[in-house]
Amino acid sequence: MNVSVVLFTSDLRLHDHPPLRAALDGSSAVVPLFVRDQAVDAAGFTAPNRLAFLADCLRDLDAGLRERGGHLVFRSGDVVDQVCRVVTEADADDVHMAAGASAYAHRREERLRTALESEGRRLHVHDTVITAVAPGAVTPAASDHFAVFTPYFRHWARQQPRNVLGAPRAVPVQEGIGSEALPRREDLSGLSEGLAAGGETEGRKRLTAWLRGGIGSYEDRHDDLPGDATSRLSPHLHFGTLSPVELVHRARKAGGPGAEAFVRQLAWRDFHHQVLAARPDAATADYRTRRDLWRSETSAAREIDAWKEGRTGYPVVDAAMRQLRYEGWMHNRGRLLTASFLTKTLYVDWRVGARHFLELLVDGDIANNQLNWQWVAGTGTDSRPNRVLNPVLQGKRYDPDGTYVRRWVPELEGLAGAAVHEPWKLKGVERAAYDYPGPIVELADGLARFRHARGRA
Numbered sequence: 001m002n003v004s005v006v007l008f009t010s011d012l013r014l015h016d017h018p019p020l021r022a023a024l025d026g027s028s029a030v031v032p033l034f035v036r037d038q039a040v041d042a043a044g045f046t047a048p049n050r051l052a053f054l055a056d057c058l059r060d061l062d063a064g065l066r067e068r069g070g071h072l073v074f075r076s077g078d079v080v081d082q083v084c085r086v087v088t089e090a091d092a093d094d095v096h097m098a099a100g101a102s103a104y105a106h107r108r109e110e111r112l113r114t115a116l117e118s119e120g121r122r123l124h125v126h127d128t129v130i131t132a133v134a135p136g137a138v139t140p141a142a143s144d145h146f147a148v149f150t151p152y153f154r155h156w157a158r159q160q161p162r163n164v165l166g167a168p169r170a171v172p173v174q175e176g177i178g179s180e181a182l183p184r185r186e187d188l189s190g191l192s193e194g195l196a197a198g199g200e201t202e203g204r205k206r207l208t209a210w211l212r213g214g215i216g217s218y219e220d221r222h223d224d225l226p227g228d229a230t231s232r233l234s235p236h237l238h239f240g241t242l243s244p245v246e247l248v249h250r251a252r253k254a255g256g257p258g259a260e261a262f263v264r265q266l267a268w269r270d271f272h273h274q275v276l277a278a279r280p281d282a283a284t285a286d287y288r289t290r291r292d293l294w295r296s297e298t299s300a301a302r303e304i305d306a307w308k309e310g311r312t313g314y315p316v317v318d319a320a321m322r323q324l325r326y327e328g329w330m331h332n333r334g335r336l337l338t339a340s341f342l343t344k345t346l347y348v349d350w351r352v353g354a355r356h357f358l359e360l361l362v363d364g365d366i367a368n369n370q371l372n373w374q375w376v377a378g379t380g381t382d383s384r385p386n387r388v389l390n391p392v393l394q395g396k397r398y399d400p401d402g403t404y405v406r407r408w409v410p411e412l413e414g415l416a417g418a419a420v421h422e423p424w425k426l427k428g429v430e431r432a433a434y435d436y437p438g439p440i441v442e443l444a445d446g447l448a449r450f451r452h453a454r455g456r457a
Contacts, residue, residue: 003090003174005031007083007097008072009105011129011240012057013200014064014167018126019096021165029174031090032065034058035083036076036183039104048190049328049362053198055183057239060199062182070171073179080111087121090174094122098129098240101273102366103280131270132244133159135277145278147381149271156267164246192328195362196235203236207247211254218258222265223333225316226403230332231262234363237269244269269368275381276367283370284351286379290454294349303346306440307338308356310409313439315421316395317341319408326408328362333398339376340389345446347453350377378454386454388447395421411436 004023011017012034023030040046062072075082083095095116100106113123127134138155139145146152185191196202210231221229236242244266251259251266276282286292297304303312310318310325320334330338335357342353354373358364374380378387399405402420406413411434412420423431424438451457 001029001174002027003029003031003092004094004096005033005083005087005090005092007079007095008032008034008061009098009100009240010238011098012054012061013203013241013243014061014068015200015204016165016243016246017167018129018162018165019098019124020168020171022124022126023094023096024168024171026094029172030070031073031086031092031174031177032061032070032171033073033075033083033086034061035079036074037079037108038077039079043104045358045364045366047359047361047364048188049192049195049360050364051183052185052188052191052195053235053239053362055185055188056198056202057200057241058182059184060201060241064167064200065171065173068168068171070173071179072182073177074182075180079108080115083112084115084119086177087116087119089177092121092174094124096124096126099125099127099134100130101135101277102283106277106280128162128245130240130244131273132161132248132266133270133274135270135274138274145274146271147275148383149268149381152271152274153264153267156270161245161248164243164249192326192360192362194327196232196327196329198235198239198241198362200236200241203233203241206231206233206236207242207250211250214258215251215254215262216256216258219261220258222261223398225319225331225333225399226401226407228331232329234365235329238363238365271381272367272371275371282374282380283366287371287374287381288379288385290379290385292347292349292379293453295347297348297352300346300348303440304342304348304352306437307342307346307348307353311437312341313424313437314341314391314395315402315405315409315412315423315436316399317391319399319405322408324357324360328360330361331404333394335372336376337389337391337394339373340387341391343373343377344388344450345391345441345443347446347450350374350379386451386456388450390443392421392443409436 004027006020006023065071116123133156221227251263306312310321312318317338320330320338324330342348343350350373354370371380375382378385396418405420
């Protein structure tokens, strides 16, 4: 019997899964395997919200496999050691897995390849499983990657995505392979109260609803803070319960300006993956240094804590930070505002903010989180590295009636309309009626400090 192991990583689905399809086409039985990698834990990249979502995903994947005659094998420990043990137990010849973009993913692939080849086994790494276009598939003439999004997108848009693969009808598995019990959300603590459910079944429901009722207005409403008009599919893309290739195909089939704008966001995701694949140190180091002398975490501790707690005195910033804590997710416009406030107005190192986001975000992805933070901080790929977002003006523009602020900052629910964005303008007894802090820094002072630090003043 020819047996193959399918190592699931950030691709926890059955629909449009090239490694699984290749394994089924080339083998009489497979072993679907997920390893809870101790190296990820040791690096500090696990967080309760993501572990809970992961538990949902694994249980849903197992349920989908059981409907097709199979089941998921779950192990924990060193990923190479565990894969090799399963390969030996199953007497498998081949291992199939998705390609990753991070430095760790590349090291994992090389370690696994070396270990398997030493035993006469083969590793097959499949592209366009986690991204729609593989990192390195499109490059400029004089570099190994695109450093600016617009020319990257022009080339990306000309690529023809591979065909979408249907979910297999049957998954014959090699029996007798030991498995640990699957993790459960119920066993975890410290979760965001409003954390969404995970799993491919939930992801496909959300995708269907999005294509029917949200994508058409996406171009006009993607920055609408109170309207919450984004897809909320980012956690499913992060865990791979939805295929980016399928999303591109289905969005283009839907057509229209909203679909085009949504596809552009999928291209942004691929853009960040190709940057990280080419420059893996960008996960922790400035992609383009501005020689910043960031305020230390000690000297800025009071302001950092206020930012994390949603008590900066700038309502739209605080609303977004409270949404993050409650849902483990934040509206994209909120991410831009809060990141700009921390790095440009408070002049705090982007790594401080990126680390806090990774502690809470259910879609906390190294490529997108770190490189988006760098984009806002001006150390990444932004062509205007010194731009500063004014939270008052941004609040009035993207939350003109203050609905988003009042939703997340109930202390201010008595303030009507756009006045909620500037509660410090209230006087005397009227101001005292609101248990809400004053601004922790004047915007003009923060802007002056930033400009001086960047040599702009």
